[in-house]
Amino acid sequence: MTTLQSLTDAGSIIKIDLGSDNGASNWRILYGTPKFIDWLNQRIESDEPSPRGLDLSLSEQLDALFYAYLSGQTLVHSQQFKLLAPNENNVWELKTGDLRIFGWFLQKDCFLCVFGELADKVKGRGEWAAFGSLYPGFRNEVVRIRAEMGCTAVLCVQGSNPNDVISV
Amino acid sequence: MTSFRFDIGPRRRKVARFIGQVRNELVRALVEEKEENKFSQNQLAKKLDVDRSVINRQLNGEANLTLRSVAELAWALDRDIVFELRKPNRGGNFFSEVATGPSGISQLGPDTQLHGASTEPFSRKNGIEIHEESF
Numbered sequence: 001m002t003t004l005q006s007l008t009d010a011g012s013i014i015k016i017d018l019g020s021d022n023g024a025s026n027w028r029i030l031y032g033t034p035k036f037i038d039w040l041n042q043r044i045e046s047d048e049p050s051p052r053g054l055d056l057s058l059s060e061q062l063d064a065l066f067y068a069y070l071s072g073q074t075l076v077h078s079q080q081f082k083l084l085a086p087n088e089n090n091v092w093e094l095k096t097g098d099l100r101i102f103g104w105f106l107q108k109d110c111f112l113c114v115f116g117e118l119a120d121k122v123k124g125r126g127e128w129a130a131f132g133s134l135y136p137g138f139r140n141e142v143v144r145i146r147a148e149m150g151c152t153a154v155l156c157v158q159g160s161n162p163n164d165v166i167s168v
Numbered sequence: 169m170t171s172f173r174f175d176i177g178p179r180r181r182k183v184a185r186f187i188g189q190v191r192n193e194l195v196r197a198l199v200e201e202k203e204e205n206k207f208s209q210n211q212l213a214k215k216l217d218v219d220r221s222v223i224n225r226q227l228n229g230e231a232n233l234t235l236r237s238v239a240e241l242a243w244a245l246d247r248d249i250v251f252e253l254r255k256p257n258r259g260g261n262f263f264s265e266v267a268t269g270p271s272g273i274s275q276l277g278p279d280t281q282l283h284g285a286s287t288e289p290f291s292r293k294n295g296i297e298i299h300e301e302s303f
Contacts (some may be wrong), residue, residue, distance in 0.1 A: 008170055011169070014169055014170065014171060014172050015170060015171040015172070016171070016172050016174055017171055017172070017173050017174070018173070018174055018175070019173055019174065019175025019176065019177070019181060020175070020178065020181065032172065034169075037169075037172050040172070040174055044174070044175075044176060047176075047180075052230070053232075054229070054230075054231075054232055055183075055187055055232050055233075056183065056184055056187055056188075056229075057180070059176045059180065060176060060180050060181075060183055060184035060187075061184070061229065062174065062176075063174065063176050063180070063181055063184040063185065064184040064185060064187065064188030065188070066174060067184070067185055067188065068188060068192060073192055074192050074195060074196055074199075076195055076227075076228070079195075079227065079228040080228070095228070095229075096229055097228070097229035097230045097231075
């Protein structure tokens, strides 16, 4: 049976910690796939400014979101995290002003990040208008990867209520 | 690799967490007002004479918060503001006294819920203090 340990041992998932949090970030857990970790590294190295001109760069938005999530702070459903339709796929997104992160909850308070992308690109806005919405594609890819990892029956929190995935 | 440290450096981290915490504090105040006084985001927008989408973008990070907008939101939410810069406590782990963690859930709107609302003043979390006292 697939377990967190077996996924970690196989290198399928990598735990994400934050710099200089002095142990504060232990209320919730965050994992990423190797490809997502590569994407995170690119965000750090490139330090891209917000395409919308927001105060926080992309990597700063990620740090603020991860810190709020990991340290058990307030998360507002639909503003900072949201279940993608249709609900039965159990694919969730974490949100910043400019970014969307797609994945699923392996366990309650334990999210696996699979893809990260610019919100405007995901929504097919601006220069990406010709591509239309990428939401269905990301959702289906998360479902496919989850099945490949053997996490469909286990290590996938079911339920559409935010309370099912985030502790109250 | 079994773990990855997402480290953007102390300067950018200070910026990210300060702005994030200010925004979270405003959201927390709005949720409190909704719970206690049935004060909605629509009413907040009306009180500030702006469209609801402006408030929504400010609170979900899709628009910048200026000092003026923070102060006006605080006024509309009937909150005082305290801003203070403190020398950090280098001698110990200032997070050790933090009792953060999930507590409480409330509704912002039909499709919006607040999760894991911490009741701690966020000064203890970030070395930055903004809480409710007279200004």
